[in-house]
Each structure stands twice: as structure tokens, then as C-alpha cells.
Amino acid sequence: MNNHKIDILDRNLEELKSDMINIGEKAFRGEQIIQWLAKGVNSFAEMTNLSKALIEKLEERYTIGTLHQLKRLISNDKHTIKYLFLLHDNNIIECVVMKYNHGNTICLSTQVGCAMGCSFCASATGGLVRNLTAGEMMAQVLAVNNDIMELGWTEGSPAIGGIVLMGSGEPLDNYDNTLRFLHQIHEPKGFNMGYRNITLSTCGLVPKIHALADEGLSINLAISLHAADDETRKKIMKVAKVYSVNDIVNASRRYFEKTGRRVTFEYALIKAVNDAPSQAQELTAILKGFPCHVNLIPLNENSHSSQKRSNEEAIKLFTFILKSAGINVTCRREMGQDIQGACGQLKIDYLK
Numbered sequence: 001m002n003n004h005k006i007d008i009l010d011r012n013l014e015e016l017k018s019d020m021i022n023i024g025e026k027a028f029r030g031e032q033i034i035q036w037l038a039k040g041v042n043s044f045a046e047m048t049n050l051s052k053a054l055i056e057k058l059e060e061r062y063t064i065g066t067l068h069q070l071k072r073l074i075s076n077d078k079h080t081i082k083y084l085f086l087l088h089d090n091n092i093i094e095c096v097v098m099k100y101n102h103g104n105t106i107c108l109s110t111q112v113g114c115a116m117g118c119s120f121c122a123s124a125t126g127g128l129v130r131n132l133t134a135g136e137m138m139a140q141v142l143a144v145n146n147d148i149m150e151l152g153w154t155e156g157s158p159a160i161g162g163i164v165l166m167g168s169g170e171p172l173d174n175y176d177n178t179l180r181f182l183h184q185i186h187e188p189k190g191f192n193m194g195y196r197n198i199t200l201s202t203c204g205l206v207p208k209i210h211a212l213a214d215e216g217l218s219i220n221l222a223i224s225l226h227a228a229d230d231e232t233r234k235k236i237m238k239v240a241k242v243y244s245v246n247d248i249v250n251a252s253r254r255y256f257e258k259t260g261r262r263v264t265f266e267y268a269l270i271k272a273v274n275d276a277p278s279q280a281q282e283l284t285a286i287l288k289g290f291p292c293h294v295n296l297i298p299l300n301e302n303s304h305s306s307q308k309r310s311n312e313e314a315i316k317l318f319t320f321i322l323k324s325a326g327i328n329v330t331c332r333r334e335m336g337q338d339i340q341g342a343c344g345q346l347k348i349d350y351l352k
Contacts, residue, residue: 005062005063006061006062006063007063007064007066007135007136007139008033008058008063008064009037009138009139010133010134010135010138011135012180012183012184012187013030013031013034013189014030015030016030016033017029017030019061020033023057023061025057029054032047032049032050033058034189034190035189035190037064037138037142037190038142038187038190038191040142040143040146042064042065043064044058044059044062044064065135065138065139065142065143066087066088066135066136066139067085067087067136067139067140067143068085068086069083069143069147070086070092071083071084072084072147078099079099080096080097080098080099081097081144081147081148082094082095083096083140083147085140087112087136091112091129091130092112093112093132093167093168094109094167095108095109095140095167097144097148097160099153102161103154103161104148104154104159104161104162105160105161105162105163105164106140106141106145106160106162107164107167108137108140108165108167109132109137109167109168110131110132110165110167110169110170110171110177110178111128111129111131111132111168111170111173111174112128112130112131112168112169113126113128113168113169114127114128114168114169115127115128115173116170116173116238116239117237118203118226118236118237118238118239119236119237119305120236120268120299120305120307121305128169131169131173131174132174132177133177134178134181134184137165137178137181137185138181138184138185141160141185141191142191144160145159145160148160160193161197162198162199163185163193163197163198163199164198164199165198165199165201166199166200166222170202170203171201171202172205172208172209172212173205173208175208175211178200182198182200182217182219185198186198195217195218195219196218196219196220198219198220199219199220199221199222199264200219200220200222201222201224201266202221202222202223202224203224203237203239204224204225204243204247204248204251205239206243206247206248209248209251209255210251210254213251213255213258213259214258216259217259218259219259219261220261220262220263221252221255221263221264222263222264222265222266222295223252223263223264223265223266224237224266225245225265225266225267226266226267226268226270226274227240227267227274228245228274228279228280228286229245229279229282230245232274233245235273236270236273236274236307245286249287249290252265252292253290256291256292262293263290263292263293264292264294264295265287265292265293265294266295266297267283267294267295267296267297268297268299268300269296269297269298269299269309269310269314269315269318270299270307270308270309271299271308271309271310271311272308273307275310275314275318277318277321279318280317280321281321281325283322283327284322284325287327288325292327292328293329293330294322294327294328294330295329295330295331295332296315296318296319296322296329296330296331296332297331297332298331298332319331
């Protein structure tokens with residue numbers, strides 16, 4: 001039986017209710033179990049309002065998550081924590097939690113590795129290994145939530161107030177599991193995370209952006225654009241050979257129209273690649289009249305790419321050009337550099 005146990009975090013509320021009926025219990029036990037899971041319990045024995053007989057049935061059939069924490073690094077400013085987790089099949093993933101004035105946000109992984117192959121990103125170095133299940137995404141949230149509560153990073157509960165799907169992997173390349181996770185983390189009887197507190201980051205898989213727009217979820221969308229023209233984008237992002245900047249911006253406009261949620265365009269500033277004033281002007285031209293947000297990110301340099309961060313002067317000028325054209329723009333506060341906060345860096349160094 002051991003080898004065939006199901007990770008209970010992979011089950012949604014309706015499935016758990018059905019499971020309970022199948023093992024001779026009342027359906028409402030599924031609700032009780034989901035409430036316990038949302039609190040981050042690590043064993044069925046902690047579910048004190050369940051009978052001993054039911055706990056035995058659960059232990060026979062299920063595990064609770066399959067993550068094992070390998071490493072935890074806390075930044076010097078105590079605002080960022082990076083986690084390395086071991087999965088049941090010996091694959092490794094990482095996630096980060098960031099402390100902001102408005103609360104704690106977790107940036108989690110949706111895949112082991114990534115197939116997108118962006119030149120500046122360490123998580124794409126080994127390619128895609130496999131997709132994560134919804135339960136493995138849930139497990140990251142629950143493990144980190146427990147940990148930061150123990151560390152005293154929160155006055156209230158739950159400790160995590162925001163989720164960003166931007167760790168290793170392309171969430172829209174793992175569409176079904178990602179969607180399942182979104183529904184599960186939002187479950188009002190479970191973790192009850194508001195959709196408006198969730199951001200999904202994609203490098204621009206146009207058909208999937210359209211599909212997501214039609215789901216009717218009011219999550220925030222962040223697009224890793226990183227260039228205003230197709231030729232520059234092709235130099236740094238493989239996906240640019242499939243979807244044009246124009247197609248991505250049009251899909252984003254439709255997403256905004258369907259959901260009412262503002263779209264953020266992520267733009268990593270890379271020295272002598274995409275940081276020229278002419279490229280800033282081109283970006284303002286394609287975003288004109290679109291109530292969006294541009295998040296400029298000074299490149300987080302890593303040993304797996306020769307690309308360099310733009311200098312301060314170029315960053316300031318790029319920001320000024322966008323602002324002058326009426327584009328809503330911010331320059332991301334750099335967090336966690338001392339603990340290899342950017343996707344993929346810690347995992348690669350650990351594997352070495």
C-alpha cells in the first residue's frame with residue numbers, strides 16, 4: 001500500500017468529500033480535513049476532531065505533502081528567505097519568500113527546471129525535467145507559511161498574504177496543474193487566498209494567456225517582456241521565435257479587458273542589449289493607451305550567463321523616458337542578492 005499512497009494535497013475539496021463517502025465516512029469530513037491541511041499540519045494525528053478509526057484510514061491511503069527542506073538562507077536585511085526543497089523523486093526545487101510592508105509574498109516553482117531557455121535565467125540551465133503537481137505547489141506555500149510563523153515573521157495568520165507563480169518554471173507551460181493549484185489555494189474552506197493576491201508570471205505563451213483570460217479568475221498577470229522589438233527579444237528569449245511582442249501585448253490587452261486586472265510587464269535591464277533610450281521609446285510606443293504597469297528589473301547577474309546589469313545612468317534614463325510618456329513604471333527593489341534570490345541560482349550551486 002505504501003508505494004501507492006496519494007498526496008492528499010493533490011485532492012481538492014470535492015474529491016476529498018467523495019473519498020470520505022467511498023471509505024464509509026460522512027462527506028463533511030472532507031471539509032474538516034481541508035481546514036486542517038490549510039493550517040499546515042504535518043500528520044493526520046494532529047487532526048483532533050477526527051476519530052481514531054478515520055485517522056488510521058487516512059494514514060493507510062495518503063501522505064501529507066512530499067517536500068523535504070534541504071536548505072534555508074535568510075538575507076542579511078532579514079527581508080528575503082530562499083528555500084531549497086527535495087521532492088519524493090529526488091528532484092530539487094526552490095522558492096523565495098519576501099517581506100514587504102504590506103505582508104509576506106511567496107514566489108514559488110511550478111516546474112522542475114524550465115523549457116523556456118531565457119539566456120539570463122539560471123533556472124533554464126538544465127532544461128525542463130518535469131511539471132509539478134498542484135499538491136507540490138500547495139506544499140511549498142504550506143511549508144513556508146509554517147516556517148515564517150515559527151520565525152515570527154507575522155503577527156496574524158496566515159503568514160503568507162501574496163503568491164507569485166514565478167519561481168523555476170513557466171506556469172502556463174504547466175497549465176492544468178497550475179489552474180488546479182489556483183482553485184485549491186483559493187478554496188474558501190481551505191487556505192482561502194484571494195485571487196487578487198495572486199500573480200502569475202509568464203514569458204508570453206499567447207494561446208494560454210487567452211485561455212487564462214477566459215477562466216474568469218481575477219488573478220494578476222505579469223509578462224516577462226524584456227524587449228520592445230522581436231529581434232532583440234529573440235537574442236535573449238527562445239519563446240520570441242514563436243510569439244511576437246505585438247501578439248503578446250494584444251493578448252495582454254484582452255486579458256485586462258476580460259478580467260479588469262492590470263497587467264505588469266517585467267523588463268530586465270541588460271547592459272548593451274535592451275537598455276538604449278531608443279528601446280525605451282519603442283516600449284512607450286507599443287504600450288501607449290494601455291493602463292498597464294512596467295516593472296524595470298536591473299539584471300540579477302549570475303555565473304551562468306555573461307550578461308551584465310545596466311549601469312545606474314542607463315536605468316535612470318530608461319525610467320525617465322517611460323515616466324515622461326505617462327507609462328506607470330517602477331524600478332524593482334533588489335532583494336535577496338546575498339542569498340542568490342534569483343530563480344535557479346541556489347539550486348545549481350547546491351547540485352555542484
